[in-house]
Amino acid sequence: MSNAALPLSGKHAVVTGGGRGIGAAIAASLLRQGARLTLLGRSETTLAETASRLEALGRIDYVCADVADADAVTHAFSKAESLGGTIDILINNAGQAVSAPFVKTDAQLWNRMLAVNLNGCFHCTQAVLPGMLRSGWGRIVNVASTAGLTGYGYVSAYCAAKHGVIGLTRALALELATKGITVNAVCPGYTDTDMTQETIANIVSKTARSAAEAQAELSMKNPQKRLVAPEEVANAVAWLCLPQSAAMNGQSITVAGGEVM
Template structure:
């Protein structure tokens, strides 16, 4: 089947909507961006690496209207400048807060800098980007905010206390804001992937190998052991859940934290 072209964009459910995806140049974020383009949205990618953004835009441009903006989501001034630039392409109707970092350490070796890094990117970044996008959504009376949390926001994992705390915070923010905006035509939800086949998980595997002398195969098996399907989640599976939450027909989905993890969290 040939992919849809811009000429038949009006037949797709997100036609005319402008989506912004943070951390959109690679991994889960890039898969989400492609899926939103396929549904007719124009997409703005946010990321810290200008080269990676340019490569992603070039790769996705055949699928639709896409542009990239460099920003550090943990820096208020950087966020404000990037969102102002992105808004020149139209009001942001859909915000996907995907940018994040994960680092592991035993609790007593989790220093203040690691703690702040995990909260600033994963939680404060979500806060800053949501504040930047929300006024336009309120003016329109329509919006979709999807926060990419983690199963670490639904349960606990050893040796990632700072990351777990940040992702639990993201889910708390999601639920609170969903209630605050429930009558405004704006929904706020979280998608919580389990271990997903991305560069972040490859880095985790390498870290396990380095610290424990396990083989890469053993490290990977350790990560997939908690998934009843005994596999890593595909980025496209996460993107599918995100796009569903963004559709006009999903207006009753609000304040939810949906695990995409093969049944690991129920």
């Protein structure tokens, strides 16, 4: 099939946190659908390596920014538009999770979780929305978490931020419902990424469990008794971006083996 025949041919997508894990898997999936990609992240080295690895799938560039920094986001998205044109698809994937009991969650940790996980979505969405409104078409997909739909102990700041992402998704979906722009969220459970490996390492450091036992404990939260694969999350995201998915709006789709129903 020629690139022109692919469903996202001619669409420019930006994936934040696109250098690794779920973000890199999403980038690959969108490239296979014909989109041209710009990765956004903090590490130029990581972005360059991922872009090099995926360039055989299609046109891909990258820009550097911390999504928590509004000015840096504005500059990065301006550069992304100069590289690939108007941004048609935004995947708000950049995120960070740090665990702590609530009584040990200080203001710095609280504000950092909101800054990266929630404010980052706000900054990036504001950067792309004017262009989407002008063109009358757009897809915004926020990578939230099952922590945005239910509670988890010891990650209160992260849960609060991800619940905020779900609220933002629903409010913006209604506001843009007649504008040709859809806004949805995907909510992965524990996924086989570096972030989950960091969680496992944290469990090991604070308990007597081995890494295998810690991973098994996290896997037990999924009724399928396994970690989710990044590609499974990416497939859900790519589907929401398709022109044929225009009726999907304001949804929070769990990719977690039945963990949340």
